[in-house]
Amino acid sequence: MDAAWVALTLSLKVAGWATAINLLLGVGVGYALARWRFPGRNLVDAALTLPMVMPPTVLGYYLLVVIGSQGVVGAWLLEHFGIRLIFTWQAAVIAAAIVSFPLVFKAARVAFETVDTQLEDAARTLGIREMGVFFRISLPLAWRGILAGLLLAFARALGEFGATLMVAGSIAGKTQTLSIAVYEAVQAGQDDTANFLVAITSITCIAVLLSAGRLMPGRVLARG
Amino acid sequence: MTPCPARFFAALAAACIGLSAQAADLTVSAASSLTNALREIAPLFEAAHPGTQVRMNFGASGGLLQQIAKGAPADVFASADQETMNQAQAKSLIKTDLRRNFVSNQLVVIVPTATSKTPATAADLTQPAYARIAIGVVASVPAGRYTKDVLDAARLWGAIEPKMIGAHNVRQVLDYVARAEVDAGFVYKTDAALMADKVKVAFSVPTAQPILYPVAPLTGAPNADAAAKFVDFLFTAPAQAVLSKFGFGKP
Numbered sequence: 248m249d250a251a252w253v254a255l256t257l258s259l260k261v262a263g264w265a266t267a268i269n270l271l272l273g274v275g276v277g278y279a280l281a282r283w284r285f286p287g288r289n290l291v292d293a294a295l296t297l298p299m300v301m302p303p304t305v306l307g308y309y310l311l312v313v314i315g316s317q318g319v320v321g322a323w324l325l326e327h328f329g330i331r332l333i334f335t336w337q338a339a340v341i342a343a344a345i346v347s348f349p350l351v352f353k354a355a356r357v358a359f360e361t362v363d364t365q366l367e368d369a370a371r372t373l374g375i376r377e378m379g380v381f382f383r384i385s386l387p388l389a390w391r392g393i394l395a396g397l398l399l400a401f402a403r404a405l406g407e408f409g410a411t412l413m414v415a416g417s418i419a420g421k422t423q424t425l426s427i428a429v430y431e432a433v434q435a436g437q438d439d440t441a442n443f444l445v446a447i448t449s450i451t452c453i454a455v456l457l458s459a460g461r462l463m464p465g466r467v468l469a470r471g
Numbered sequence: 472m473t474p475c476p477a478r479f480f481a482a483l484a485a486a487c488i489g490l491s492a493q494a495a496d497l498t499v500s501a502a503s504s505l506t507n508a509l510r511e512i513a514p515l516f517e518a519a520h521p522g523t524q525v526r527m528n529f530g531a532s533g534g535l536l537q538q539i540a541k542g543a544p545a546d547v548f549a550s551a552d553q554e555t556m557n558q559a560q561a562k563s564l565i566k567t568d569l570r571r572n573f574v575s576n577q578l579v580v581i582v583p584t585a586t587s588k589t590p591a592t593a594a595d596l597t598q599p600a601y602a603r604i605a606i607g608v609v610a611s612v613p614a615g616r617y618t619k620d621v622l623d624a625a626r627l628w629g630a631i632e633p634k635m636i637g638a639h640n641v642r643q644v645l646d647y648v649a650r651a652e653v654d655a656g657f658v659y660k661t662d663a664a665l666m667a668d669k670v671k672v673a674f675s676v677p678t679a680q681p682i683l684y685p686v687a688p689l690t691g692a693p694n695a696d697a698a699a700k701f702v703d704f705l706f707t708a709p710a711q712a713v714l715s716k717f718g719f720g721k722p
């Protein structure tokens with residue numbers, strides 16, 4: 248069962264990195280959408296939500312076309328840095344981050360929108376700079392909602408399968424995440440391994456969801 | 472006012488029933504390498520047997536076996552190797568007396584057309600120039616198992632396995648090579664021929680046993696009559712002509 252633990256560790260690593268990336272990007276985008284009024288704001292929101300609703304295979308194909316060694320970005324990386332992303336765990340991180348991104352920025356947007364702007368204005372009248380307002384007023388007040396979004400994103404990243412399989416392949420110990428290991432075990436008829444992997448996955452996901460549930464304010468759940 | 476949701480759900484329910492209960496449907500679970508050939512044979516069979524609709528389910532033979540073993544309502548099983556069919560037989564999933572080999576194939580090593588390096592033998596693949604080699608997952612993809620057997624016999628598996636990029640069916644190996652994401656891959660001759668513009672055959676890999684594809688109707692076939700007819704049809708001249716057009720050999 249060693250292979251199962253290797254797969255679990257890899258899944259946690261991939262999901263962890265994806266969540267860290269989304270902490271920066273998702274909070275930034277969520278804040279921008281909550282505070283700035285600009286034409287096409289809802290269109291941007293919809294476009295950024297696409298990865299969550301598109302079939303993972305479509306996303307995987309897009310990624311293959313973009314970061315593959317013959318893709319626009321992939322060819323550039325290969326030529327200038329000798330980096331090949333496909334079949335690496337970093338490719339799995341990219342796939343997982345994109346798929347789970349909407350969960351973070353949506354939660355962040357709602358959380359920032361519920362922050363009373365009068366509090367921010369009050370801080371400004373007291374001479375606090377914009378950065379200070381964000382880090383000392385807005386972010387602490389929105390944090391619970393953001394954290395709930397991050398946990399959901401972590402769970403989603405942990406379970407990512409379709410796009411990951413297409414761009415990262417299934418290399419045991421290198422890119423074979425839990426969900427891919429489950430698929431492989433079932434395909435090969437190794438039911439014992441599959442049962443064990445499924446049990447680990449379920450327990451991990453339940454733990455994440457329970458934590459998310461404790462953090463999530465009811466209104467965020469209803470609106471997000 | 473018309474209750475729209477009710478109407479919608481009624482229509483949806485009707486659609487679902489219509490989809491699931493076609494008595495004359497024939498479901499064929501077949502190895503990925505047969506995809507193109509069987510897609511051409513299906514309409515020929517339908518024309519010869521009006522009223523029967525052939526539904527195809529392609530995948531790695533090992534994966535298809537697991538689906539069938541877990542109760543998937545398939546009628547015919549065509550595998551790319553004897554071992555998977557033997558497992559099906561051991562589980563009494565197929566009608567053993569109707570099991571027959573219907574085509575043969577050949578294992579080959581392919582490389583992207585644009586590549587500057589072309590291996591001449593399996594031993595060449597141990598060179599550092601070949602950093603990534605796509606091979607079907609050994610546990611469920613027959614092409615992967617054939618590859619491992621050959622490389623084991625040549626005492627090369629230990630050197631090549633660390634470079635292996637596992638694919639979940641043989642067509643995925645083909646795709647990886649065509650996109651030049653790997654430096655080489657093990658597929659069947661018939662797969663390589665489908666993408667002659669993107670991949671080229673470096674060399675043929677002789678296998679200890681000839682690669683023969685068995686086919687059999689399933690014991691749990693919902694449409695047993697059509698299943699037996701479909702297996703027979705694969706041996707008729709029109710079906711064999713399609714198979715040989717795609718490069719499959721006689722068994």
